[in-house]
Amino acid sequence: MLVCWEPGWRANTLNGPVLSKLPDPRTIIVALVIVSTTIYSAYSPWFVCALGGFAAVMLASATINPNTLVRPSWVAVYLATFAALGTLVFVIPLVWKSTASAFLVLFLQWMWRFSVSAGMGAYAIGVIRPATLQKALASSRIPTCFTIPISVALRVLPVIGHEVKAISDAMKLRGMSALSLRAAQYFTIPLLSTVVRSGDELASAALVRGLGGTAKPTSVTVVKFRVIDAVILLIVISFAIWRIVL
Incomplete structure (x- = not known):
């Protein structure tokens, strides 16, 4: 299986x-x-x-x-x-x-x-x-140049949410207040690094799945x-x- x-x-x-x-x-x-x-x-x-x-x-x-x-x-x-x-x-x-x-x-x-x-x-x-959304949009004859960015954005948002929670928990463990200027620095830089890294990983996953190819992708749903x-x-x-x- x-x-x-x-x-x-x-x-x-x-x-x-x-x-x-x-x-x-x-x-x-x-x-x-x-x-x-x-x-x-x-x-x-x-x-x-x-x-x-x-x-x-x-x-x-x-x-x-x-x-x-x-x-x-x-x-x-x-x-x-x-x-x-x-x-x-x-x-x-x-x-x-x-x-x-x-x-x-x-x-x-x-x-x-x-x-x-x-x-x-x-x-x-x-x-x-994301996979179901891509299948539904493809069934509606929407070009892949629109479906793939939407699917990727939908997949990135939960990742950003998890990273925000993880960074906030780490700041609390170090006794940092979320309202200070120093905390903003320690929050923004790790979050941006995570978003960039997640974007690279999603791009690699898209290439592995052949989303840039001419063949129509299949779905189990x-x-x-x-x-x-x-x-x-x-x-x-x-x-x-x-x-x-x-």
Whole structure:
């Protein structure tokens, strides 16, 4: 039995085509685009709360599947951020009425909406596998000059996240504060070195896999439109119609 390992993911047996239990990457991308384009132009706070709840449900559903990078801590951080920003948006005008508070509330309004886009973006990064994304985009007749950079970027982001955590833990062990100028130096340089090294490793892996060749790459994962994709698209299209009607 041949086993293929990918960073951050569990092993896949290559006994035959495997039907992915996750939503189609194209469905996730469409949902991310619709949510990001409608949330910023929405005037109703109920619309923002509804989209925020949708993003929370998507993140929570991803924690059930062990083949994703999404963890319960992601959901907790998202809910805490969304709730805190929403509370400040409604409370500040009641207790502080001035020109400065108006600008502050305007900024918090944008950040409140941005937290929803960030939540959907975290879901996309944690759920979409680079190999599955490349397969889905190739099936949509998208040129490899677009699919390969997107797949590589999606693979680099989790690596950067792990390195940030490792560097932060090392700084804490040495008693360094994350807010000092010296800490910024000790944080930035190792992180940049790690990103450069990871880029070289990914480029070598791409050459080994023959991604620069003319032959069409194969995949052990079957990507197809399923009921879960129809449900997600129906929900986000309903949000888009709601935004237009409002």
